[in-house]
Amino acid sequence: MTYFLRLLMCVLCVTGTAIAKPPLLMPMPASVTNLDGQLQLTSSHLSVYLDEKYRSSSKLLFENAAFLKNFTSVTWQDKRSAQLKLEVAAWLDDIPRLDIDESYQLIISTEAITLKSQTQFGMLRGFATLNQLLFSAKTPYQLNAMTINDTPTYPWRGLLFDGVRHFLPISDVKRTLRGLASAKMNVFHWHLTDDQGWRVALKSYPKLHQVASDGLFYTAEEIKDVVAYAASLGIRVVPEFDVPGHASSIVLAYPELGSGTRLDGIERRWGVFRPLLDPSNPNVYRFVEDVVKELTALFPDHYLHIGGDEIDDRDWQENTQIQLFMAKHKLSDTHALHAYFNQRVANILAKYNRKMIGWDEVLHPNLPKQTLVQSWRGHHSLAAIQEAGFDGLLSSGFYIDQPQWTSYHYRNHPEPIKSKTLSAKEVINHSAFTLTRLKGSSVNGKVTVFRDTQSLLAALVSIEGKGRFITDQVLQTEHGFELLIDTWMGPTKIFVGKTKSDRPAFVGNTPYEMQSEPENKLSLRALNNALQDEQGKDKSGRVLGGEATLWAELLTTESLDTRLWPRLYAIAERFWSSKTQVDERDMYRRLAVMDEFALLHGGKHKQQFSARLKTLLDDNVTQDEIAKLLKFSEFIEPAHYYTLHHLAYLRNEYHYGAPLDKLVDVLPVESLMLREFDYSVDDYMQTCSKSLETSLQLQVDEWRDFIKHNKRLIERITEWQNPYLQIEHALWSKEPQLIINNNGTVAQLVASLNRYKKALKICSSIT
Template sequence: MNLARTLLISLLASAALFAQAATTNAQLMPYPARITTEEGHFPLTQGMKLELVNISAPRSRYIRERLEQALYQHPVARLSKENSGQQQTTAQLLIQADKIAASPIPQFNQNEGYRLAVSPDGIRLTAETELGVLNGLQTLLQLLYNSDKALTAMLIEDRPRFPWRGLLIDSVRHFMPLEDIKRQIEGMAAAKLNVLHWHLTDDQGWRVESSAYPKLHKLASDGQYYSRVQIKELVEFAAVRGIRVVPELDLPGHASAIAVAYPELISLPGPYQMQRHWGVFEPLLDPSNPKVYDFIEALVGEFAELFPDPFLHIGGDEVNPAQWQQSKAVQAYMQQHKLADSDALHTHFNQKLQQILAGFDKRMMGWDEIFHPDLPKDILVQSWRGLDSLTEIANSGYQGLLSTGFYVDQPQPTTYHYRNDPTEQAHPTPLPPGKWQRWQFTMPRLKGSAVTGEFTLSESEAGLKGNIRLNNQSLRPLRLAEQTGNLTRFELDTWMGPTRFELYLDNADKLRGRVLVGNAPYALSGHRIDKGEGQVPTEAEAAVTLTEAARDNILGGEATIWAEIVMPHNLDLRLWPRLFAIAERLWSPAEIQDPDFMYQRLMAMQQYADTGIGLQHNQQQRQGFASLVAESADIRLLEVFSQAVEQAQYYTRHHLKYQAGNYHQQERLNRFVDFLPAESLALVTLNQAISKVPEDKEAVAQIRATLAKWQQNQPALKKLIAQSSELADLQPLAEDLDKLLALADTILGQCRQPELSEQAAALREQLWALAEVRQQEVVLSASLAIESLLDQCL
């Protein structure tokens, strides 16, 4: 079976799930835990009576506003002017919590479940808490958006799988105005995400007004910071929508901004200047200086006043110990406290920090590096290092969150995020006896150290199976493996993204082929280190498995939008609609994971997020494209072109900027590539059609129609590119699309014919050449789809 086709098939798809979707036409995301369809419909009419019971005044206003907004766009339905805090049996739309919330601030780990009953007589949304009501409201709004004159009678009983479902927004690398963040909060509420993790301090800036240490925002923010009034406004705005706000105060590293404002608190003397580049830098707070702890206590006090949530994130990641090692005062302090090395000093610092936080009734939260058995069990560790790290944290009795695999600042296929489960990690089983071989490989990256590893393949009656180890991590099974002619393919998900090896194994001394990380091809080298036939030698493995007792220690996960190549003008475009898929992974039952079903609903969310919520992903692309051409130009030409291309995925764009000397705060982020989404949904649809070739004639017709649309667009597109200085360097990419369309026509014309097999190797070589990263960090990803077409037609 073709690899691309297999990707679209989930082994755990439930027939009942599809029956539910078909019966209810429920284009819902996240998908509810349980839907039961019933007889009849509820007609949507003018003057529907809304009754709100046990709902606080701010949330009552919000609920009514959202319903009125939804129904204003509806062809027939409207609310009546009547509103009451008392239940009335005549209400057609009843929304009721068991009791009014004791606090306007959402509380950690509250019951967020709800029950939504639609009958011919009316709609009843009930929940134990106001948070549950808010979640049910979002489901109701999606149902209304996708309905015409009536709602199908149904019962939805729903609750989240994980209590922590977050989004980190980085306001430091590039400042994000308050209104842009508020808009993302509206989207988060719609996706049933419940935590905004606000990254406010880092090397490139300090974004919080401070009364105690005003030079922080006066000298280290470039004038771009949030006032205390603005922060309180945003916290209240989020709270009404059921979203907690957890701030991040980065300590002791990522401290270049602190160094600019208060160099006397840093381990080595300055002077320091504002850091404009991206990366990990040396300034560290001086743990031997008592004034550092006064500084921290004052700041924690200010943060505690602004952010009522019980958690405060202290960062704690990527501590470069160089300054500590060079400071005589720090070294003397370490000797005094019998601290053996910089890691011990970091833990010692975190212990003192934890005590300060406890004095303000705050729980410490930080990245993997803060994890240490000398810290109390009530800390929360957020893992950017992956499932191995998270498993170790949870098994040790500490609570944790997963962010690896949810880094949405990286353009990645939505299916990659969708497969990423905080509590599920694939462990290898013994390979079946057969013809086996073991290879060593090295994959150079554009920045940082190369990825190295070994893989073992076994060919038997069970097919091609294998295991792989990357960078000395745990051994992993290959998700998919196959042979097409003399080409061997296999893949798995890694911290880099969906990683596909495409190899020629005909020369034991020289491994040939490529590695696709997402859509970005990387070269590799290597050699065979062993082979045999029969029982495959056991590979040494000390994999850490999540214990059943530790599962409850994993609270959920957070998507992260780091802002090195993200600005307000493309923030929505980077997040939506794929954030709905991550939200579903954290909300919905684990069994709901079929990619076709997900994409069906994600494409509906693409429009709902725009017109139903007010997110600006579509608008930002249109405005971005319009900024690149003359006012009279037809940007639809660029929109059609954008269906066939994508940003280079993983951190390829970042690394290319680093190589070119452009990895800094002043780099332009308003080129064509900056107005592309993370993934072309048009290519998703094309790949789905390709997976049905050649048996499905409608799919073949759909493919031809898509290719014809691109072909018809080409003459006017190339003329537009020639007329715009902003697009001039895309001319070779447009010409490559011409070549690709010609190859596609050849493949379709000879599908399943002997002559195609004779040309396959040459065609594949041409397709690989067209898939390289091109100008503006763009990949002609359609070439990967046409290669799948070639495989289907062989």
């Protein structure tokens, strides 16, 4: 067990007094009641009671239940003498559905465990909790007596898994499913087609996988096996085949279905491309129906995702036949044409007893109301989906292919917590800003800083195309205002001054160029109208939950897990647990445990990073040297948001053939060591405790000693030579350091040390 994990699991406060801590579970259950005593089990055997009429149905579930694999043997027993008593009210069909009852009650006494649930799927969620309790037990196989009552907040708790951009084999799929089950997730959204490939073998259109897959695809037999395996874990499998856009693979295999652009080979670049299906061609709808017919035979879930996003409409605009079709059907623009296409597709899906899911762009008043719309654009888009009366899912803010701090995902509620309604009594500053990205258009917006009715600072931030954000995280400085908002990019820190400013913005740990300039102030009435409009929207559609997304432009089977774990446990908690579960510090305490727990289910996040380290060194590298390099990696983080994507684009490496062989490609997304250091600095700043000051100084001294004595080893990694020098300078400098544009690699360490130096000054001035 690492020093950091031991520190987090400690239950002593600064003064040494014991504090009761919640159990080390993630997601956190709805309620936990501690009881007196413990139950002692053994690894050799577990006796289980289940009503005999359910025992044959339970075979597959028990074979794949991770909890039961803690024991050498598991046997049936009568209810009176069983160690684990399973009381399931009703055994449903093998395939889970939306809105099934996943609640459970877990009673651990000094004599036995009783797990009660309405369905077998609730039983599986109880198994997941038991597995975590066993893992974190201080004494092996000893469980504290307690009662847990638990039920999910949202019925849809998913992960989008992109097996297209880089093909991810079935072994990756099943390993990921086991991890999802351990986090009580219940939807595996399988992205199967896109511009860069068609990954499912179909009999009706065989050229799709023969011509447009490089021979890398999932067979019907493999898919059926995955669906059954997922069901045994209580997970639904929802397929996505993308139409009418992201259709390069379709147009390559069957060009007669396209709207104009022809292709000579598989699309190797990443991005948005011109090929679209032709909505005026009757054969396109025949194609869609044939594909749907085969997919519904493979995927029994009632939902089928049709993509529908990122339409480049140039082919539709330039195709005479399509323009005539639009005129005939009185379709005013390509948005209306897209809606017409989606209506036809929705009718086809209904014929096969399927409901349609699409991304934001499918939203249109003429869509069937049972359509489920998934937001990748942001909360403003999800609000529009609800206002239009459609049910929605949130994915914006849960893009885990992007490096982001876990706390950012944790604050990202599918339905934001309703706080007090803010209104302004004074407008202080109104500025325009432009944030320049490395690729794509700039982010333009307005900031209005105001004092609310309690004389506290707050701000309204309006961003073109992305809606409005209200924040009370506003700090007044000598030259202006620094504010923090959670945007679709990540936790975004921007500065607006009393005069024109070019102070950089930060997206997470990564600086971006930004210019801001004051403008004439909004009137108080206009500001309050905007605040009221933003906080008082009427929404009739419900939010079913959300999905984390794992897009695979920069992911391969060698790096997959480094983006999944442990962050996905915190996102799972956001979907499962109460909205009031918001303590970020306690989340990180438990996340450190989940970082190790994920290994039980085959998580390879640590193995993948170690393997990459070894490939960059000679064969004589020792385990001790690898351990030291792993320790050094805790000082750095990959750049946040899409910075790695944008840098690859600027290097002309944003394509399938680009090597993903750098350490940054598998570097852990977040330094949990630095996060805990920051929390200790916060404690010190509040208490100015001498013991904490000594502890923090010892930590910094340890870091300095480590850096000093391992320079030669660390600089064997070419990629780390510059970060090493920056870290060395930051550790020995007595004054706070400017965080330079280094693509985020050492920005968090510099920020942490600056906080520490600030705390030392504050406390020294007090004493």
